[in-house]
Amino acid sequence: MKGPYLRCAACGAxxxxxxxxxxxxxxxxxxxxxxxxxxxxxxRARFDRRRRDGDPAVQGSGVWRFxxxxxxxxxxxxxxxxxxxxxxxxxxxxxxxxxxDLALKHEGENPTGSFKDRGMTVAVxxxxxxxxxxxxxxxxxxxxxxxxxxxxxAGLPALVFVPAGKVAAGKLAQSLAxxxxxxxxxxxxxxCLRLVREAAETLGIALLNSxxxxxxxxxxxxVWELLQxxxxxxxxxIVVPAGNLGNTSAFGKALREARExxxxxxxxxxxxxxxxxxxxxxxxxxxxxxxxYRVQAETVATAIRIGDPASxxxxxxxxxxxxxLVTAVTDREILEAKAVVDAAGIGCEPASAAAVxxxxxxxxxxxxxxxxxxxxxxxxxxxxxPGVVMDFHARRGRHRNPPVTxxxxxxxxxxxxxxxx
Ligand code: F0G
Numbered sequence: 321m322k323g324p325y326l327r328c329a330a331c332g333a334x335x336x337x338x339x340x341x342x343x344x345x346x347x348x349x350x351x352x353x354x355x356x357x358x359x360x361x362x363x364r365a366r367f368d369r370r371r372r373d374g375d376p377a378v379q380g381s382g383v384w385r386f387x388x389x390x391x392x393x394x395x396x397x398x399x400x401x402x403x404x405x406x407x408x409x410x411x412x413x414x415x416x417x418x419x420x421d422l423a424l425k426h427e428g429e430n431p432t433g434s435f436k437d438r439g440m441t442v443a444v445x446x447x448x449x450x451x452x453x454x455x456x457x458x459x460x461x462x463x464x465x466x467x468x469x470x471x472x473x474a475g476l477p478a479l480v481f482v483p484a485g486k487v488a489a490g491k492l493a494q495s496l497a498x499x500x501x502x503x504x505x506x507x508x509x510x511x512c513l514r515l516v517r518e519a520a521e522t523l524g525i526a527l528l529n530s531x532x533x534x535x536x537x538x539x540x541x542x543v544w545e546l547l548q549x550x551x552x553x554x555x556x557x558i559v560v561p562a563g564n565l566g567n568t569s570a571f572g573k574a575l576r577e578a579r580e581x582x583x584x585x586x587x588x589x590x591x592x593x594x595x596x597x598x599x600x601x602x603x604x605x606x607x608x609x610x611x612x613y614r615v616q617a618e619t620v621a622t623a624i625r626i627g628d629p630a631s632x633x634x635x636x637x638x639x640x641x642x643x644x645l646v647t648a649v650t651d652r653e654i655l656e657a658k659a660v661v662d663a664a665g666i667g668c669e670p671a672s673a674a675a676v677x678x679x680x681x682x683x684x685x686x687x688x689x690x691x692x693x694x695x696x697x698x699x700x701x702x703x704x705x706p707g708v709v710m711d712f713h714a715r716r717g718r719h720r721n722p723p724v725t726x727x728x729x730x731x732x733x734x735x736x737x738x739x740x741x
Contacts, residue, residue: 323392326350326533329633340450342520342527349634350533351573357388360582367548380404383438383541389577390442390537397445398474402437403541405429407549407695410664416657417680421693423555424661424676425546428668428701432494435542435567435699436466439535444470446534452526454479456519458512459529460563460623461491462700467528468498479525481505481512486622488669488705508617510628513564530566531630539567540574546695547578554588556692557682561674561699562592562601562646563624565635572638588695590644592635593678595619595654595671598626601635605646609636620651620708623671623700645687653677655712659719662709667702675699 326335330348335341337352344350358366370378370385378384382403391397408424427435444467447455456479457467464480464487471478480495484504495502505512513529520527530536547554562568571590578584594602598617607613617627629635639646649657657680658673668676675696682688702709713721726732 324352324354327353338450340452340526342529342532343517349531349631351634352533352537354389354392354577357392358581363388363581364552364583367544371548381441382545383441383538386541386544389544389581390540391446391534395445395449397441398448398470399441399445400431400437400469400473402430402441403545405545407546408666410666412664413660413666413676416660417676417694418683419679419688419690419692419694421691422679423693423695424666424698425542425695426666426668426698427542428672428698428704432462432466432469433490433701433704434462434466435539435697436462437470438541439530439538439566439570440466440470440528442538443528443532443534444474444476447476447526447528448474450526452476454525455528456516456525457481457528458509458516459487460509460625461487461495462623462704463529464500464502465491465494465498468495468500471500472498477501479503479519481516481519483508483512483625486625488622489707490701490704509564509626510614510617513630529630530564530569536566536570536573536634539570540577542567542697543571543574544578547584552583554584554586555695556588557591557679557688557694558588559591559593559675559679559682559694559696561621561624561671561678561697562594562635563598563626563629563671565592565601565629565631567697567699568592568601568638569631569634572634572641575638575642587642590638590642591678591682592639592644592646593674594646594648595621595624595674596648596650598624599648600627601629601632602646602648604632604636605639609640619654621654621670621674622705623669624674645682647678647681649674649677649681653681655708656719658708659712661698662702663719663721666698668698669700669702669704670708672698672700
């Protein structure tokens with residue numbers, strides 16, 4: 321078959337890239353398979369030139385810069401633009417993690433405040449190309465915020481399914497603001513995903529969850545952009561928070577394809593970090609991936625409050641191929657990591673802090689060695705979840721910064737300053 325096509329990971333069936341389906345008829349997940357194309361130094365030079373000089377064809381996007389290996393073809397793209405996120409190093413965070421060579425790639429700098437924009441620009445572009453008339457997703461809040469924004473840009477009606485009462489305020493506000501029809505489902509994320517899969521199938525709406533293979537194509541660019549920022553020198557470890565396992569899967573695909581195209585000789589090891597109260601993938605990892613678990617999920621990091629991750633099989637492949645690891649961190653560790661990242665002036669949402677807490681754990685366990693280079697991916701912006709921040713700081717204790725209410729007089733200000741020393 322010429323050009324990219326879709327292949328079911330479960331039954332091996334192939335479909336043309338123009339298929340409007342998000343998954344296979346057998347229920348398996350589809351992967352985008354690219355034909356062999358430009359590779360090695362030529363491809364690298366093309367990507368690097370675009371990053372350096374800009375290129376009107378990719379409109380300044382850190383996703384479409386890699387268009388040949390995502391969604392080739394000359395059609396118009398629905399881009400904000402997105403990507404081009406920073407790689408930070410901060411002493412205070414390195415100290416807390418206990419590791420000098422730690423960098424943070426901040427995906428919260430994307431236009432709607434999370435990494436989801438990278439996948440959404442590709443999935444919405446493809447939805448438009450295949451003639452979708454409406455789009456839908458289940459979400460813990462970020463996918464829906466992103467889909468709502470890109471659907472608005474494309475002029476497509478958007479239908480969002482989120483777990484009632486379990487979505488952070490910033491995210492829910494975005495879905496409403498960008499004009500998506502927002503359904504608060506009385507159930508958890510896993511129930512939302514089951515419902516939207518059924519609804520999309522019956523009502524003929526394009527499904528834009530990360531089971532949609534085009535989402536993962538866009539999310540691959542987190543890794544490619546990271547490699548590019550490091551002069552194509554891979555770090556030893558890439559640490560990422562994990563919920564529905566779309567990102568873990570996309571990272572594996574990105575690394576595999578980068579190696580196939582001669583952009584990489586050595587693969588970094590991918591570490592997925594789950595919240596202890598929502599850690600079916602961690603349990604499965606501990607069982608040598610011999611079985612798949614489903615759990616009732618509960619965690620302060622609502623973005624990853626997921627008990628039955630859809631991309632389990634793909635993610636297993638990532639961990640196996642990169643000799644990666646899966647770990648889990650408690651809500652307490654997540655909140656402490658978040659306080660440290662926030663107080664460094666960078667900030668992130670709770671799920672993102674799980675990556676930093678996971679990195680710390682691996683350092684403490686001696687898995688990550690002193691000479692290793694480590695990159696943690698911050699997946700969402702600090703303003704996504706103001707509720708968690710306000711709750712955390714309203715209490716006293718380590719890393720807390722409670723607000724102080726005063727009368728409008730100077731003596732009160734002086735008193736507060738004196739108390740703070
Ligand atoms: N971090 C953030 C901020 C997220 O929003 C998500 C997932 C993850 C990490 C986990 O990524 O699912 O690819 O393993 N959020 C989805 C959503 C589920 O609906 O916004 P994953």
